[in-house]
Amino acid sequence: MATTSASEQSNIDVSHFHHTPFYCEENVYLLCKKLITSGIAETEGSDLFVVFISNDKKQTPLWHQKASNRADGVVLWDYHVVCIQRRRGDHPLVWDLDSTLPFPSSLGSYVSETFCPSFQLFDDFRRLFRIVHAPVFLRSFASDRRHMRDPDGSWIKKPPPHEPIVAEDGTVHNLDEYMNIYAADANITSAKDFVFTQKHGAVIQENQLEEFFSQIS
Template sequence: MSTSESVQNSLDISDFDHTPYYCEENVYFLCKKLCTSGVADAGGSDLFVVFISNENKQIPLWHQKASKRADGIVLWDYHVVCIQKRREGDTPHLVWDLDSSLPFPSPLTSYVSETIRPSFQLFSEYQRFFRIVHAPIFLRCFASDRRHMKDSVGNWTVEPPVYEPIVAEDGAVHNLNEYNEIRAPDNTINANLSNEVFTQRLGVVIDVGQLEEFFSQIP
């Protein structure tokens, strides 16, 4: 067992901060904790923040704790998880989803089949797309003043986290909308796309059929 695996096994989901309905902030701090605890590379080079959404802001995901149904399905407007690319031989890539009832973390292949269920026939308005952002870039550039959680008169629709809002290194106070506005990609996976994820502030967008292939191709 590698050092990162032994540390991973000592981490419990309760060790991570979690505020319901603030998945983007939860993942921001999850990435930081994975880096500082030794589960991930100290600089986060093996971590990727993944925004899941579509133009209609309606994406079904299964095995979600917020669901009141036996199958755990929730129709989110968007969701955010962390995917860790593993480089050790046959070790599976991992999905860290604080809102999932599946094992934490889950192998990417089982998470895709159980939570995303690409074989399930969906109407076009429910198709899921994935914005993949390299964690080191996300941790520098992401900002949210939580304005999306206020109603028209400024009241909270959901209570915010107790800590201060996240401000980007460049001083930006809110750019969440740039990350969760996701349209169908007009590209296919290629070497350029696999390399762009390491340089683009907003990462790259792929569809559900490309997700596992993408992580097998990035260096």
């Protein structure tokens, strides 16, 4: 299937992609599949990476988020998930269905506007990134949405209309394995190998994000 270059992606309508508020992991799962089937991504999503953003305290500030009630669009998420596309010969692109920034945005612009690197954060708010190659994620990820239920079983947030995602091996829930991210696990040295080979990818620190994607061909 022919793919679309980065320059041809500038006018993509975000409303053409499925979005259920507060279910970013499922939104990105479906986003990856649609980018593949529409020809925007390579076959099997070989140029796509699913990126979980969180930290030890599960307090990650992101700016320009649709869920915010503030003028600067800042939200303190426990975790967030985006897709980063790294096409050969093109700059990395970030697909964030919850952002008010252009869809998609260049990685450099997204980092500048969403993470506000010049804004001095306390250590508890420093962001970490779990990067998983999309083909691995699409085979391995599962969620029965238990994290969105109260102790009495009622929904905290209305679930998506589609059936819960089940992994190829029959696993029904492993979201915690992806969204729990700790500084002690960050290792840029092994990141490139782990991202392509490990079910849970690799964890890196915020100042390593652009460097990591500059090294992916």
